[in-house]
Every structure is written in C-alpha cells, then in structure tokens.
Amino acid sequence: MTGNGNALRLLAYAFAAVDHGSLRRAAKALRVRESSVSRNVLKLEQLLDMQLFERDFRGVRLTEAGGAWIDVARAHYDGLLDAFIQCARDNKDAKTLRIGLCWVTGGEFLRRLIDRFGSRYPDVILSIEDIPASQCMAAIRRRRLDIAFTHDLGPVTSCCSDVFWQERLFVLLSSRHSLVGKPAVAWSDLAQMSLLVPAGPEGPRPDLRLLERIVADGGPAIQTSWADQATVILKVQLGQGVTFAEESYARTVTIDSAMWKPLEGHNSVSSIRAVWLDSNPKLSVLRLIGLAKNMAKRTSDQNGERCMRSQERCTAG
Structure with missing residues (x-):
C-alpha cells in the first residue's frame, strides 16, 4: 500500500x-x-x-x-x-491569544500582566476586546475567546475560573457634597443618595452582584439609565447622585466639580476573575494563566509583608 x-x-x-x-x-x-x-x-x-x-x-x-x-x-x-x-x-490562530474584558476597566494588574506576557512571548498576537456578560461564557465555550476577565458571574460550569486580583472601589461625589471632606466613605454614608449606574453601550460596567449586596447592606438606591459614563458623570457634577468605579479608573480620570473618594468597609473591593476552557489546546493560555498566578502570589506576599511592617511599627510605637 x-x-x-x-x-x-x-x-x-x-x-x-x-x-x-x-x-x-x-x-x-x-x-x-x-x-x-x-x-x-x-x-x-x-x-x-x-x-x-x-x-x-x-x-x-x-x-x-x-x-x-x-x-x-x-x-x-x-x-x-x-x-x-x-x-x-x-x-495560524494558535499564534493569537484572544482576551475578552467583561465589565472590567483594566487595572494595573491586568496592564502589567499583558505587558509582561507580550515581552516574554513576542510571537503571540494579543487580541483584546469587550464582551457583554450575557455572551461571556458562550464565547469561552465556543473558543471565540481564549480567556475572559470579568466580575463575579455566579457559578461557573464547564469552565475553569480563578480570582487573580482585587481592586478597591472609589465613589465619585459632587464637589459640593457634604462628604467630600472625609478621607474615605462607606456605603452606609450614602444611604440617602442615588447610585447612578450607566446602562449604555459605553463606559466601565459595574459588578451586578456587587450592586445587589450594596442595596442589601443598607447602601444607596440603585438608579440605572440608558446613558454612557459621560452622562452619569454630568449628573454627579449636578448633585443628582453618585457613581463609582474601580481604583484603576478613578486614579486616572480627573473630573471637574467632582471628587473621587475611596470606599471602606463592606463591599468596598471588587474581585476580578479569569475564565477559560481547560480543554483549550493553546499553550499561550496556560502561559498567561501561570504568569497571572505567579504575579497574584507575589502581590499577595508583598501586601502581607507591608501589613507585617505596619503592625511592627505600631507595636514599636
């Protein structure tokens, strides 16, 4: 033969x-x-x-x-x-790593992760795109995306999932708001206010499960509207409510007639997780996950060391 x-x-x-x-x-x-x-x-x-x-x-x-x-x-x-x-x-597609961002503004961790991955594996083409929450899991399962970074979507079936980093939340207040003098605020401080949430196609998207917890814990009432982030910010400037974002967004966006204040207490941190398919054969996916885990561990160890040094200074004082 x-x-x-x-x-x-x-x-x-x-x-x-x-x-x-x-x-x-x-x-x-x-x-x-x-x-x-x-x-x-x-x-x-x-x-x-x-x-x-x-x-x-x-x-x-x-x-x-x-x-x-x-x-x-x-x-x-x-x-x-x-x-x-x-x-x-x-x-040919194996040389492309398709990354989806689902309601995630980015953050220093994600920027460093992608930058470091690109430096180590320059032959891999990185494709980054936004993906609606309703399509996130299907895009991963059908391998239209190789990995997605998102907030808590609830139970994840048939896919792998892991939390790699957390970001502190900041609230945007009008410069005339009575709380602008406080170094940090809690959701309970805003109980009588409206929390403005954009429902338009543009701008960073909040974690819906986090919103549910905020309301359940006595926080402000949620007010959603078909508007982009710019319209919501204008309403905050006019004193019609407050809005919030992750620290990576708040630290880089200065708003006239408004001030970002860090949140403290319950529900003041947003967890960002990665979702991917374990059967995805691309080596670049495993490499990105491994790099993210190593970076997350180093960040955790550094935070622990800072806390220990702070406690030692307090004890010595």
Whole structure:
C-alpha cells in the first residue's frame, strides 16, 4: 500500500485528468510532464486493481466503474482537503491569544500582566476586546475567546475560573457634597443618595452582584439609565447622585466639580476573575494563566509583608 502522501498525489493526478479530459491538459494545469501524469494515473489503477480511464487519441474518459469510484473518492478527498485547510487556519490562530474584558476597566494588574506576557512571548498576537456578560461564557465555550476577565458571574460550569486580583472601589461625589471632606466613605454614608449606574453601550460596567449586596447592606438606591459614563458623570457634577468605579479608573480620570473618594468597609473591593476552557489546546493560555498566578502570589506576599511592617511599627510605637 502506498503512503498517505503518495495516495493524495495519485488522486490529484487522476482528478486533473477527469477535469481536463486529457493527460496533456492535466499536465499543463499541474505544471508537470505528461508522462508524469500518465505514470501516476497508472499507479492508481494498479493500486485499485481497476481501470479508471479509457484512453484514445482524443484524450481520456472514465469507465463506468471508474466514474462511480471517482465520485466517492472525490467527496472524501474534498473533505480531507478541508480538514487540512482548517488545520492550517487553527495553527495560524494558535499564534493569537484572544482576551475578552467583561465589565472590567483594566487595572494595573491586568496592564502589567499583558505587558509582561507580550515581552516574554513576542510571537503571540494579543487580541483584546469587550464582551457583554450575557455572551461571556458562550464565547469561552465556543473558543471565540481564549480567556475572559470579568466580575463575579455566579457559578461557573464547564469552565475553569480563578480570582487573580482585587481592586478597591472609589465613589465619585459632587464637589459640593457634604462628604467630600472625609478621607474615605462607606456605603452606609450614602444611604440617602442615588447610585447612578450607566446602562449604555459605553463606559466601565459595574459588578451586578456587587450592586445587589450594596442595596442589601443598607447602601444607596440603585438608579440605572440608558446613558454612557459621560452622562452619569454630568449628573454627579449636578448633585443628582453618585457613581463609582474601580481604583484603576478613578486614579486616572480627573473630573471637574467632582471628587473621587475611596470606599471602606463592606463591599468596598471588587474581585476580578479569569475564565477559560481547560480543554483549550493553546499553550499561550496556560502561559498567561501561570504568569497571572505567579504575579497574584507575589502581590499577595508583598501586601502581607507591608501589613507585617505596619503592625511592627505600631507595636514599636
């Protein structure tokens, strides 16, 4: 039995002869000698122990048995070519790491993670896009995305999930608000206010489960509106309510006639988790997860050391 590669070559010659009705024209299309086409067609007939073609001075035509066999063989051949093409596409896609951000503004941790990954693996193309919460899990399961960073989506099934970092939350107050003089505020301080939440297509998105906990713990009433972040900020400037964001956003966005204040107490921290498919064969996914875990551990150790030093100073004092 001839090898798989040879078998595919023999089929290619036979199909060319069928399509062109002539060994000479088939050879011209394949850019080989006519004798090469004739020799390989004969080898295929010997392999099958079947006469595929009748030959005369006008060219070649399929025998009845040859026509029936070619129809079946061509269907399998075309499917095999499609498989090879898809495999080639998959290999090309393997060099691209598709990252989804679902209601996540970014943060210093995520910026450092992606920057460090890009430095270590420069051959990997990083594709970063926003993904709605309603589509997040389906995009991971269908491998439209390789990994997504999101807030708490509740129980995660058929996917891997891990919390890599947390961000402190900041609340935006009008500069005329009675609490602007406090170094930090708690949700209970804002119980009589409206917490403005944008529901438009643009701007950072809050953690919906966090909003539920804020209301349950006696915090401000949630007021959602079909507006982007700019409109919500304008309402805060006018004293019509407050809004909040993660520290990475608050630290980089200065608002006229308004002030960011850190939150303290319950529900003052937002947890950011990664979601990915364990069966995803891309090595780049495992590398990103490993790098994120190492960075998260170092960050945790550094925070622990700072707390210990702070406690030692308090004890010494």
